[in-house]
Amino acid sequence: MDRTEKLHITMFPWLAYGHTMPFLEVSKFLAQKGHRISYISTPKNTSRLPKLPPHLSSNLSFVEFSLPHVHGLPPGVESTSDVPIDEVTYFKRAYDKLRDPLSDFFKNSNVNWIIHDSLPYWLLDIAALLSVNLVFFSIFNASMSAFVGLPSALLVDRQKRLEDFTVVPEWIDYPCNNVAFKLYEIVNY
Template sequence: SFVEFSLPHVHGLPPGVESTSEVPIDKVPYLKRAYDKLRDPLTDFLKNSNVNWIIHDFAPYWLPGIAAPLGVNLVFFSIFNASTFAFLGPPSALLCDRRKRPEDFTVVPEWIDYPCNNIAFKLHEMVNHQQCMDDDVSDFQRMGRLIQGCQFVTMRTCFEFERDAIKLLIKLYQKPLVPVGLLPPLLSLPSNEDNKWEAIKSWLDSEGEKSVLYIALGSEVNLSEESMHQLAFGIEKSNLPFIWVVRNRPVGEGQMNDIIPPGFEKRVSNRGLVLRDWAPQLRILAHSSVGGFLTHCGWSSIIEALKYGRALILFSGASSDQGLNARLLHGKKVGLEIERNEVDGSFTSDLVAATIRRVMVEPEGEVFRANAWAMREIFGNEDLSNNYLNEFTRFIEEFSTSACHY
């Protein structure tokens, strides 16, 4: 049974807000401070419970201090992949704040012991991400304390895709890392409420196999009007059929600002669909008419795309792990990153169009299309995913303190 903990209110956090998708990036630190106020109620709960294990994310840096005296085991679980954590490094590097300036994160760290195709942040990505950092306790300090204090680590990855990064992390952490697998989502059966999908499916059915580009930038990426216009003009110049999921920007109480260029939808109406706010992404990616995905490089979206072998046009959302994911997938040649100014993240519509066409239709893009299609054997393999889940379960069931010396 579930036990509810209400998120405490802190000054600066709008009432009722409980997730990063509900606030601008510069308000995210207030969410972390609110989360930290759960320490006392959680401690009281644990003292009177028979909880043996807590599976937690990067935020509750205070958890080892209350779990250890009570004999509660901890599992650090990240929805990020192993390459991201390999870049971040061992707890000692996370805790010492040796990398203080945004520029420090734009180079491959010295502990990477395998060819990684220059997986590092661009300057504009790190400058943007620092807006969501809490000045009191950085994300890196939170991760460092929790990796040190947990019994073992698990991540949404697998050896078949990231063997080198996983092996390095086991060495850096000096404790077990048990991948939980890629956890590819299952495609549910249509329901009676799927009228929106029926219209989309009808449109997709009329298009050729692997001809359609799908564009979605997640629920938390907010581009400037200029960037949205350049992206739109690039999509238009590509001359390919497309589906674009657009989130309107809030500009005031109850008001939304449509930042699609005026006249864009009319000009592309014969070959494109613009969907507002939400779309059945997994269903769209599963359709045989979709050939490519222009993505903000969130790990969940990448997993969904590669489950169906869709080639990637990589456009980092400039937050969290997205830039590192873009470099990782670019290096593995399952997609191509749109070239951008490293300082301010700006780009041109011509580069957008050229990258789309190269990945989707041009002969030199065949390597991306073939490699992405082959990834179905890993990302779409339900038996493989279930095996990792079973191994994770077994590890918890058979765990003893001696496992710490794994």
């Protein structure tokens, strides 16, 4: 690819403030390089973000999708901060329902890259169908990623009980004793 070619890049973070802000910072960086950025979120989440510097407004735009309603999710919820932790499952279901409207958006917007967070597992199929580059951007550090493990470890579902998170996982093959949660830390997750 020619280094001077300008791209249309969409950013799709998980709908939590700790995710939206790092995605916004990457968006601003890419917009400064002259790329066209479509930052996808919900109206309430984009209203919570800081105002863009005027010199970036021509390259960075917010694309808002309303979060679909699902049974069990209170009305007006658009972020994890809007729901108690025991209702996040409903929130994830609503987030998954963004699949079809986002698919339509990607089909009609000549997107070159989709930079996404960890939760939209369904983006892989959409990107493959449209021949769009898909990039995973993790807001988590290397220790957290190592602790969670490879996708193959996640599929086996080895960590079922809370106590399973308080020991160093078997796939970490170097000496360490601090890559594990304390029981009181994992209780809420």
